[in-house]
Amino acid sequence: MIIYDHHLKVYYKDVDKMGIVYYSRYFEYFEEARTELLDSIGLDVTSIEKEGVGLPVVESHCEYLKGAMFEQKLIVKASINDIPRARLKISYNVFHDQSEEILARGYTVHAFIKQSGKTTRVPNLVLESIKNKI
Amino acid sequence: MIIYDHHLKVYYKDVDKMGIVYYSRYFEYFEEARTELLDSIGLDVTSIEKEGVGLPVVESHCEYLKGAMFEQKLIVKASINDIPRARLKISYNVFHDQSEEILARGYTVHAFIKQSGKTTRVPNLVLESIKNKI
Amino acid sequence: MIIYDHHLKVYYKDVDKMGIVYYSRYFEYFEEARTELLDSIGLDVTSIEKEGVGLPVVESHCEYLKGAMFEQKLIVKASINDIPRARLKISYNVFHDQSEEILARGYTVHAFIKQSGKTTRVPNLVLESIKNKI
């Protein structure tokens, strides 16, 4: 398993009138965390895209267990559990920085596509980096 | 089944550097569509909240089949298929306005909570409105 | 003066924990309104971009007079008051749909750039459309 702890703080922009983080914002948190996870194993997304390969999200999921509030500090634990075949799945668990209480959990699934828009196999660059660290 | 067609247009704010709608934006589209769906059966969320009941999202899901692009017109078909017990599930299908091609589909699950933060039963107001229309 | 009334509704995604629209969201409302304003004089942004010209925002401004709230209906009046030379200025006034009370006002200034990133003159397509309608 490859795992990365992404630290962030909740700002006003994230919080709705119930005083908790608006539900779609978690997917922005997930994106931050997976960009850092990939970066931590030598895969910056900019470089992957320069090779003509995009990683669009094809599926996303989140369960909201407890609301995160303004000025709280969170940890998003992003992880890759399996070597990708056609698709890459990344999982996320969101915790309070201090209480370590879990607030949300989810996943995203990514395809690999060429500039033509056609699906392609996992690029070797990505596959090798993941194999080496998993 | 209660169903509502919500029409919207993709703007620059929604689109990422792949030229397609960023994945978390669909959850904003879903929220617009469910607010209009509930409104169409006489349930404006502001009134429900004035009774001291919130409808936080407890689960969200989306599958992305084809990217929606800038200045395209979309229809989000939101639907309630079952009478809610503890939780209310709303489903969404996103189509091109003209080609009627499906672009994305997903769902959200909502709990009912009191101001104390405790889960409560489906308010009668909500239950009766849904029963009458389903 | 070219003027366009863009109608919209405030959703949960827009509102912060003070219960009013979060300040940066007005710039998304402004973008929706200017896209529709340009469309109303035959200028869809997609077509302008296909000619290799982008319209990045080079300046933005907003004054917030009264908070807009969840489920309120708003009108964003977007207007072009002058024939653009190097830059295009668009002004916005945000009103309550019913009370006609003004809630916010602002403007954006746009440059015209080629794909090289260099500033270019106002494309003829844009200039003629504005001259014909102003």
Next chain:
Amino acid sequence: MIIYDHHLKVYYKDVDKMGIVYYSRYFEYFEEARTELLDSIGLDVTSIEKEGVGLPVVESHCEYLKGAMFEQKLIVKASINDIPRARLKISYNVFHDQSEEILARGYTVHAFIKQSGKTTRVPNLVLESIKNKI
């Protein structure tokens, strides 16, 4: 002058189809930077709000000099230059982390309001913290 350097990174969520940060996102960056600026002088916004005082934005402004791109690291330098009377003005300059090139600059003006919605004087807590550090 009170000054704070807020470090951040540009993610996919921030970038539009021109490949640069979408114009309204800078106001989210500004909010992050001012929350940290205030925190750095002992003023967390949550505590101010618990005293029944809100700090809504009444004016915002930004000039965009050069586009920031995906995965770039930025510094937002937020500063308070004057002791607030009725209103608090905060200025922002956005730089590339490495080249130190300026990308954008702007400001926000904040009022102080009571829960009644009425404008109030600058709370002593805020005034003293700023006077001590300016």
